[in-house]
Amino acid sequence: MDDRGSSFVAVRRIPQGETCHSNSAEVVAGSAAWLGRGLSCVCVQRRDSDASNSFDLTLAQEECLQRLQRRIDVPYDSSLIEHQDALRALWNAAFPEEELHGLISEQWKEMGWQGKDPSTDFRGGGFISLENFLFFARNFPKSFQDLLRKQEGDRSVWEYPFAVAGVNITFMLIQMLDLEAVKPRNLMGATFLKFLAENESAFDLLYCITFKLMDHQWLSMRASYMDFNTVMKSTRRQLEKELLSEDIMRLEDLPSYKLLSR
Numbered sequence: 001m002d003d004r005g006s007s008f009v010a011v012r013r014i015p016q017g018e019t020c021h022s023n024s025a026e027v028v029a030g031s032a033a034w035l036g037r038g039l040s041c042v043c044v045q046r047r048d049s050d051a052s053n054s055f056d057l058t059l060a061q062e063e064c065l066q067r068l069q070r071r072i073d074v075p076y077d078s079s080l081i082e083h084q085d086a087l088r089a090l091w092n093a094a095f096p097e098e099e100l101h102g103l104i105s106e107q108w109k110e111m112g113w114q115g116k117d118p119s120t121d122f123r124g125g126g127f128i129s130l131e132n133f134l135f136f137a138r139n140f141p142k143s144f145q146d147l148l149r150k151q152e153g154d155r156s157v158w159e160y161p162f163a164v165a166g167v168n169i170t171f172m173l174i175q176m177l178d179l180e181a182v183k184p185r186n187l188m189g190a191t192f193l194k195f196l197a198e199n200e201s202a203f204d205l206l207y208c209i210t211f212k213l214m215d216h217q218w219l220s221m222r223a224s225y226m227d228f229n230t231v232m233k234s235t236r237r238q239l240e241k242e243l244l245s246e247d248i249m250r251l252e253d254l255p256s257y258k259l260l261s262r
Contacts, residue, residue: 032137034081055183055184068177072126072174072180075123075127093141093144104116112160112163112164112165113163124169125167128245132166136204142262143259152215156222158225159224170207177192188240191244199250209259210235210256238256242255
């Protein structure tokens with residue numbers, strides 16, 4: 001597993017009127033001890049045959065890939081004003097009615113971060129994962145709020161943490177699409193670059209689609225937090241199937257795009 005992968009905190013949904021009495025059995029902090037027990041980052045295995053493949057790019061595709069790779073290479077830096085402002089913007093998008101008391105605050109746990117300092121969780125996706133969150137919140141606010149507050153479907157008592165799940169989705173997409181290679185070495189990456197050349201925000205849009213698709217799979221599988229890796233693998237398989245369909249000319253044509261609401 002790549003060292004940047006994030007682990008999870010199990011989040012229990014408290015029914016209205018019930019008091020939460022947390023103990024070590026009820027709230028489990030994600031750590032290396034959880035590897036193999038359902039709460040680790042879902043990392044994509046590269047097939048041996050991928051290394052021998054190389055897909056030619058148009059000049060436009062190559063330039064778009066390089067711009068996206070520059071975004072991917074930017075780590076979250078809590079000392080940068082730009083990054084601080086983006087984090088505050090995320091809070092305001094998530095909880096517009098609640099004032100944030102600080103960039104390090106227990107309030108962040110409400111969003112599904114593992115601790116009071118969300119910057120420690122960004123190692124799994126870098127600054128681009130924060131940009132993905134903001135794009136989602138600004139372009140599909142209803143779906144963003146539905147996922148954040150777990151407002152749709154018959155939910156599990158123990159739910160996946162929204163924020164850390166989002167960082168893992170960024171990380172999974174980067175791996176799945178082989179975006180850190182000079183040229184894509186798999187068909188998924190080559191196919192995605194066609195969409196990226198047409199839409200500079202294609203990665204952010206695909207993130208939104210994937211997040212909503214993952215939650216849809218979660219509900220249809222009646223999953224609980226121990227099933228998160230299984231749900232992510234199922235999500236990836238469905239996403240690959242849709243992306244490689246001959247009928248798909250743009251990301252908005254994906255069947256899972258229809259799950260999103262503005």
